[in-house]
Amino acid sequence: MSDIVYLNGEFMPLENARISPLDRGFVFGDGVYEVIPVYSRHPFRLAEHFARLQNSLDGIRLANPLSDSAWMKITHDLIERNIASCGEDQSIYLQVTRGVAKRDHAFPKDVKQTVFMMASPLTTPPKEQIDNGARGITANDFRWLKCDVKSVALLGNCLLRQLAVDAGAVETILFRDGKLTEASASNVFVVKKGVLLAPPKDNRVLPGITYDVVMEIAQAREFEYEVRDISEAEVRNADEIWVTSSTKEVLAITNLDGKPVGSGHPGPVFRRMHALYQEFKRDVMRKG
Ligand code: PDD
Numbered sequence: 001m002s003d004i005v006y007l008n009g010e011f012m013p014l015e016n017a018r019i020s021p022l023d024r025g026f027v028f029g030d031g032v033y034e035v036i037p038v039y040s041r042h043p044f045r046l047a048e049h050f051a052r053l054q055n056s057l058d059g060i061r062l063a064n065p066l067s068d069s070a071w072m073k074i075t076h077d078l079i080e081r082n083i084a085s086c087g088e089d090q091s092i093y094l095q096v097t098r099g100v101a102k103r104d105h106a107f108p109k110d111v112k113q114t115v116f117m118m119a120s121p122l123t124t125p126p127k128e129q130i131d132n133g134a135r136g137i138t139a140n141d142f143r144w145l146k147c148d149v150k151s152v153a154l155l156g157n158c159l160l161r162q163l164a165v166d167a168g169a170v171e172t173i174l175f176r177d178g179k180l181t182e183a184s185a186s187n188v189f190v191v192k193k194g195v196l197l198a199p200p201k202d203n204r205v206l207p208g209i210t211y212d213v214v215m216e217i218a219q220a221r222e223f224e225y226e227v228r229d230i231s232e233a234e235v236r237n238a239d240e241i242w243v244t245s246s247t248k249e250v251l252a253i254t255n256l257d258g259k260p261v262g263s264g265h266p267g268p269v270f271r272r273m274h275a276l277y278q279e280f281k282r283d284v285m286r287k288g
Contacts, residue, residue, distance in 0.1 A: 004081040006074055006117040011081060014118065023114050024098040028105070029153030031097030031114070032056035036075065037122055037246040038090040039281060041083070042288030043075055044246075045209050052150065052207065053096075059149035062098055065113040074117065082119035089122040091247060095152055125251050130274065133254025133266045134170040136241065138232075139163055141174035141181045141204070148203050160184040171243050171253065173235065176204060180230040183243050186251075187211040191240035191269045196225040210244040217276045223269070240267035250277050 003014045024030035033056075036049045043049075050068045057064050066074070071094075079090055094117040101108035125134070143156035161184035164172040171183040180199050182188050187208040190197040196218055201207040218225045235241065239262040241253040250273055252266035266274075 003085050003118060003120075004078065005119075006078055006115070008112075008115055011077070017116070019114060019116070020100040022100045022103065024101060024108075025095065025114060025152055027103055028098075029151065029155070030060070031095050031152040032060060032062070032150050033093065033095040033152050034150060035246050036092040036094070037285075038079055038088075038092060038119075039122075040286040040288075041079055041088050042286065043079065043092060044285050045213075046072055046075060048209055048212070052209070053094075055148070055207075056150045057096065059146060060098075060151065061107070062096065062113065065096060065115055078117055078119055086119050086121045090119045091122045093118050093120070097152070122247065124247065124249055129170075129251065131266070133252035133261075133264075135168060135255045136171045136173050136183070136243070136253035137164050137167045137169045137257055138173045138175065138235075141176040143174075145203055147181070147205055148201070148207055150206060157184045169255075170251070173241070173243075173253070173256070175232045175235075178232050179204075180232065180235050181205050182208075186243040186245035186248055188235075189214065189242040189244065190230055190235055190238040191242075191267060192234060192238055194224060194239075194269065196223050196269060196273075197230050197234070198225065198227045199230055200227050208244060208246075210246055210249065213277070213280065214242075214244055214250060214273060217273060217280065221272075221276060223273075238262065240270050242270055242273070249281075250274050 004011050005014050005017050007017045034049050034053050037044050050071050097114045099111040099113050101111050139160055160172045173183050174181045182205040241261050242250055244250050252270045254261050254264055
């Protein structure tokens with residue numbers, strides 16, 4: 001069965017979806033997006049994803065084309081329509097652009113936003129990667145200073161992510177002014193002497209929904225943690241490094257720039273957090 005997508009008020013097979021080449025998403029990358037994981041047909045933290053969407057829309061001065069209840073209805077509908085093609089665990093992608101207009105950098109007047117949504121099967125890291133960890137590399141964070149806006153203009157992230165792919169690694173961990181920000185498509189945590197360190201959620205990073213889950217688990221289970229700026233040296237001397245995202249969940253980086261991180265194996269704090277995350281997924285996320 002073919003994928004069913006949502007475009008500007010209608011559900012349709014992907015091959016029937018058409019967008020003008022003058023769409024500002026295509027011409028300027030002028031839009032924002034969300035990626036929402038779905039477990040056993042239940043979208044996870046939908047309200048939080050729509051709150052972040054609103055924040056991104058505010059950040060680019062674009063009105064929200066739909067109410068939260070309309071977004072929720074469409075999301076549930078899209079999930080059900082894609083069970084046959086994607087299964088019950090899905091990744092929902094949605095994007096809103098400033099619409100179709102004659103090319104001019106300034107905002108057009110009275111133009112309707114373009115709304116597009118699609119579903120794909122949710123693919124989380126393979127067991128081998130969870131057990132052994134993954135390779136990471138580092139780079140200078142040369143992106144703009146509104147990284148808290150989930151913009152579709154992802155060229156910086158794409159260039160940075162490709163550096164990892166070229167090096168046979170899964171992620172590129174980023175430093176700005178000697179401080180850890182995040183990775184090309186995930187947030188980053190560090191463990192030193194048993195203490196979990198998290199960079200603050202500010203304009204330098206995307207406020208990850210998975211980041212929040214990890215912090216909530218850390219608080220509820222009394223992990224020792226600190227939310228503060230983390231220096232490049234602290235990352236390079238860390239006992240553990242983790243990356244988190246809706247699709248990666250929590251993944252250990254066990255080799256950074258060709259050197260082992262700590263023991264070179266996923267550490268004890270990671271293993272505890274990963275087990276608690278899986279427990280949370282089974283007991284909370286899958287129940288809706
Ligand atoms: N990316 N930071 C960046 C730059 C990201 O692109 C993402 C997620 C995250 C983690 O956010 P969350 O925990 O809400 O998934 C952090 C998504 C998955 C993507 O672009 O495909």
